[in-house]
Amino acid sequence: MNNLVQKVSEYMQEYHMVEEGQKIVVGVSGGADSMGLLAVLYELAEYFHLSLVVVHVNHGVRGQAADGDQSYVEDVCREKDVPCYSFHVDLKRFARKEGMSQEEAGRYYRYQCFEKVRREVGAQRIAVAHQQEDTCETVLFNLFRGTGLKGLTGIPPVRDVIIRPLLCVSRGEIEKYLQEKGIAWRTDETNLTDVYTRNKIRNHVLPYIQENINPAAGQHIQEMAGLLKDISEYIDRQGEQGFDACVTVGKDSSCAAIHSDAFRRLDVVIQREIIRRAIGVAAGKLKDVEREHVEMIRGLLDKPVGRRCHLPYQLQAVRTYEGISIKRETAGEAKRPESICIDVKAPGSYRLPGPGIVVELTVKETFKNEEIPINRYTKWFDYDKIKNGLAVRTRENGDFITLDGQGHRKLLKRWMIDEKIPRDEREQMLLLADGSHVLWIMGHRISDNYKVTGGTKRVLVAEIKGEKSNGRQYQSIVNGERSRYPDSRTG
Template sequence: MNYLVEKVSEYMQQNHMVEEGQKIVVGVSGGADSMGLLFVLSELAEYFHLSLAVVHVNHGLRGKAADGDQSYVEQVCREQKIPCYSFHVDLKRFAKKEGMSEEEAGRYYRYQCFEKVRREISAQRIAVAHQREDVCETVLFNLFRGTGLRGLSGIPPVRDVIIRPLLCAGRQEIEAYLQERGIGWRTDETNLTDLYARNRIRHAILPYAREYINAAAGQHIQETAGLLKDIADYLDRQGEAAFDLCAEVGRQASVTIHHETFLTFDIVIQREVIRRAISVAAGQLKDVDREHIEMIRALMDKYVGRRCHLPGQLQAVRTYDGIIIKKENASAETVKEAFCMDVRAPGKFVIPGPGMEIELSLREDYENEEIPINRYTKWFDYDRIKNGLTVRTRENGDFITLDGQGHRKLLKRWMIDEKIPREQRESMLLLADGNHILWIMGYRISDNYKVTDATKRVLVVRIKGEKSDGGQYQNIVDRGRSRYPDSRTG
């Protein structure tokens, strides 16, 4: 096995890039890096039992030269008997329409094409041809224009379905491999000019650093990027845990940060919480910089009602509880439409909106009787209820008991772990005893309230109404039931 092929094989296995039998979409421009990626993966295809498909994107910027790139890639794919999907776009027009630079628009369009083909052919991975020098260029580019830790972490080997098998190799290694194999490649003349900032880093700054500062400058940049990635990953985990404790997502993707808990965290974690809150409210972090993060931190010391404006048509407003980040046109009244109704046994209660009726009853003569396996009826140990019952939507601090050992989980964390869509979380109905959730309707009940041999009185809760006979609510319950099947203990 060739040295580069063996090196890439080990790198792919270390980073768990593929599994046997998977399909991979390979982005191929025709340049040296992408041709190297295609042929290295072709050699490894038999070893990993992979199926390859190529995607080529003609950006329409270089006329006949770009058409020649497309023809070359298609010809190579025919010879290698690899399916090839070619796309053509007027990138200048597309960039103008989307309000992006040509470089940004080109990347966006390429990945759209990769994903389109991946879905069409049911592939599991998309392989792109970034290599070691690309990491150095990305780190320096982000450093010069201003960035945080994540921007200095380079390019990850795996992100979602995207894999980058050549990050372990340098440009010279790739070209040497192609020459050894007698494989040609196309040269994009624009890469030889200094029209783009990345080209200036590639042609001037990195060579200068290697010649006059340290010959291993590129390697050291990549190693440092790896260390910073580990730190960024750690802060991500800490920021997520802190966000779960002090932030609450409401209607219209607004986020409330509760100041009492927020202020207990170190300033580094506070910034992570704010960054995550903006990302949730806006759906992205584009154009958000350190200044915006610090503006929101400063709001914690301001009077109620003070606000600041953020990118993405967001605003942050000081409230009695802390800070709410929301869309400029979202009123405080419509941000979260909570529902709460006190219920008791015995009794019947109509839930407005869903067209449901909740019926509660008590039983003492249940010995030796099997708990019915019924998607609309649940049994609970009535004597474990301490604060009275409500049917409501979620509130800050809600939790559920997961097992007989009493392990608890915040309801917000549970919803995230179960991948409940964000837009559904605020409308899900709960049966609650204070902040302790007995039943996430349609999903699961709390172990703390399950019926056991020691139970004296059973609370029977039944959902009735036309929608529980085959409409929207039945669909919700069916999804929950498939994850949490009924059992003897409820």
């Protein structure tokens, strides 16, 4: 038995890819990898008592070249007496119809064809031709794009009925095997271009690493992906146990309540896994859930009751007395602008809801007799009085504002009622808040607690710039009035 065939045979047995007597659907494009897969499985068919069925998909993108690929695969199958099912699709039209990229649509259509044939012929497995470099490309692509642990585990050898027998060998090994056997293969010229990000990794990044850093880099990346897969599976198991201990799921699975006491005792890695699971339960999927969403929810544990953050799929996480509740937003809540957390150590421009509306924050030193603008949309605050960090958000339970120099406070809800703010506008009004203490009701007044005084050393300048937001005009309304301090410093 050829060395490569022996290697693949042992790999298939290690991962229990097939059982004796099974029927296997083999995806064959005509390229080196898939021709190698067909040739190896054809050799192993007698050993494992397998029967093979080939599926070829012509994407209709490369014209006569694609037709040539189809004819070649069908001819090889005829010679080997292997049944071959060919499919043809106008991939560009299909991608437009499904709202996908051509690359994504091509993969989706191929696997639809594989599964259709598997069911028709009663096959137990679908074999596809991913090999070692494909794992490396996937790991590097996910790493460069930004990913969690699962994204670094590479391509699984077995997933449901799909098997990948060639993941244990490199493209170079496959091509050498084909040359020794006198088996030709077709070349897809689009793989040689840099149209797709994966092609750039395949054609430039990996070759550079292997030529200039370590020829065995591909093998090492695959081995690392295997180790991370084991770690990921362990975290999955721990996350499942933690989820059962910390989370209560609503009857219709639209709400997941995390209990803070049990949750806090767990390691942060398991906490993140539990949060992802809780979001998945409430949303029914996790596709657009990113690390920042998980960290926002973890951060709620240190926030006052009532604080919330908005998530994909019209979900919100709310700090409760017991912990954190992840649930669907109501119609009214869904219309609220999202909270924007601001790092006061890194002033800059922060986008607000509305066409081109931003709040611009700068920090400056004060000097004696400096003039403070009297301006509805530019306000100055004593920077050193900010305690908890800033957020631009709508109102929450417990919000208050300081009315005078004696420290008299008023709940924001009461202030809005006293000022006769229409009920439908109250949920839309934007605030600059330090925890529950409101510095600025934008377009209205500021808190007396944060006003610039004679003792102020650093000033936070907040200015709203833009056109319109929520039906109101945000613009510089300078009415000509100026104040001088230390006699009178107002905001």
